[in-house]
Amino acid sequence: MTQERAEGSSLGKENGLDPEKRNGAEKPDHSGNGSGKSGRSGEDADKRSPGTARDADGRTEEEFLAAYDVGDYERPSVAADMVIFTVAGDKEANYRKLPKRSLRVLLIRRGGHPYLGSWALPGGFVRPNETADQAAARELREETGVDRVYLEQLHTFSDVGRDPRTWVMSCAYMALVDSRGLDVRAGDDADRAAWFELTYRLQGDSRERLGGGVVHTRRYELRLTSFGAGSGEAEARRGNGADGTESTDEADAIELTAIVERRLTRTNGASTDEYRIADNDGLAFDHAKMIAMAIERLRMRVERDELALHLMPERFTLTQLQQVYEAILDRELLKAAFRRKAEPLVEKTDEYTEHAGHRPSRLYRRSREEWGDYR
């Protein structure tokens, strides 16, 4: 096959599509400006010649583009799916104790086939005149009403048959939403949206040797629990107190579980890192895999890039910050060491918590400079 990109030579390019079908296919002005960022933050600069060079058929670029035909080979739909994380705390029975905080993810119950009744990540199609990032931001806004958050592209999933209807790839994103009142939007599906508490734990670990190579498999259990989902908008909209706590109602808990295997294969020279859904109960499509990859990315970024600060409200105590770290990493941290490391990332304020049943704690805010330098 040829190395040419997007000329479709190997997939047939002669049969034209009805021009009607192409009305969304933008052909921007490219006289002197190549791949623009369009809309967002400035255009990319480019020095290539302004279209005077002629190709093998003697055409200038302008002539080439005017005659260009998209061809009728198959194209996939591309969706943007969102793994929206937050950390929130439950109300504690004992008025003196601090609430336990847990990592949560937003899911939506499917009302139609396929995976009818299963829970899925919010998402939607990327439209012709937007980037995948913009589609993700749009979905997030529509789903949670939140606009200014941390958003990161995770991975593009393209397994054959991952959507039984048609060829659909999905570009997965992770979003971090802080733990103040989250107003899950009153879209036409808001009654089917719910926050799920999430655990993702290593269940087992196996190493296998085979002819000069090693296969290392790790099994993780992904468990998602929602309290009071299905009770409609009220649940999702109730939101949290200013301290990010909410009461839970154990009556109608929903529990979804999946086993995700991560398999590292290393034979001579080759190396693959595959995720596989070994068991899945209640999650739609390959979303268990997306959530698993999102958590692993989140943990990595929290440890390396202090990403947890994105989950904090304006003012917070260092213990709250530590709890967020602990909820995400799913392990306990030592207080003294944690405070040493957190110290350069935050700034003292003169405010303190009050009436907490114990010694008040100083409130901090994110430091303006010292974090977020993602290497």
Add this chain to the structure above:
Amino acid sequence: MTQERAEGSSLGKENGLDPEKRNGAEKPDHSGNGSGKSGRSGEDADKRSPGTARDADGRTEEEFLAAYDVGDYERPSVAADMVIFTVAGDKEANYRKLPKRSLRVLLIRRGGHPYLGSWALPGGFVRPNETADQAAARELREETGVDRVYLEQLHTFSDVGRDPRTWVMSCAYMALVDSRGLDVRAGDDADRAAWFELTYRLQGDSRERLGGGVVHTRRYELRLTSFGAGSGEAEARRGNGADGTESTDEADAIELTAIVERRLTRTNGASTDEYRIADNDGLAFDHAKMIAMAIERLRMRVERDELALHLMPERFTLTQLQQVYEAILDRELLKAAFRRKAEPLVEKTDEYTEHAGHRPSRLYRRSREEWGDYR
């Protein structure tokens, strides 16, 4: 908008396409098995009900899928582009000195519009019955003849207008090929393929405050140099000696440069991390951005996950390994510290280098167990 995925409700779904147009759109059997990995390593497990549930229109899943219509909204083409890295050394004038090693990337000169005459990453379209990973592996094989390598998905690029012809997204991959003889394939474009030495250096750094936020911009200079490209297949196929060195011919050097800006914006809560091509001379499309992201990912993985071992041949000296680290990270490392850290990753052999003009050096091989545990 609705949260429904892939039903196209917001983009119109009533107008059917000619069935001819859909012959590539697989509709796998989903009676009891959801999103399969198809082909590769096992099917994903799934417990959802086997299609007896009925949706709002009273249809079972089977009925739904039979009636399902892909709709005629616009779909993008999706390409897989490859940033193929290797490290190779030039012949040194002084017989005693060790050759300098440099990081290289494979580029292909475009023979058609757009970007006629510019250099591009090898790549090709993802086909209907393969994953993006498979498309990337296929391209790599076609381009270099190499099959068993390290391959990692990097990022999906979807800027509007990034391809002037039509709507094309690109899923970028990074591949690591070891430094033994690389046989760049005799495809119809092989005469236009060449390895480019690569440097990627921080040029400047600026911080700017604006209303409660900080913008941190880093400018990088990407410089690609090829010696003797354009001399046809011979150049690309000549390959390297067993020690990964080759002679260079300074006569017809090609130099491409680009300035890539990475901009970290942090306003209250929000946070973005954008790459922008500020200047571009000789690279097609947004490929300067892809190469920049690939190097940053590579550096991160080399530091954290010892990925450089993938670039080594069967037997190598610790100094060679250190040189590969240094070429990738673009900084010098201390020998003693390096050897301490490398020691658990490699295994001694009883072989030594010979006739090198100085003390022989022990040869090592990759350890079977102790590396590649990508966290």
Add this chain to the structure above:
DNA sequence: GAAATAGTGTCTGTTAGACATTATTTC
């Protein structure tokens, strides 16, 4: 005063950086 959290001090073992020293081969 009991219960709880807030906040600090300090010991210790590990590790990265820096530099120095010795060893060995080829020509």
Add this chain to the structure above:
DNA sequence: GAAATAATGTCTAACAGACACTATTTC
């Protein structure tokens, strides 16, 4: 013996883990 690299030793500063201890508020 000169030139080069190979290989190891050791000092130090920084840092993470571990644990103990003091402080302060609410009820």
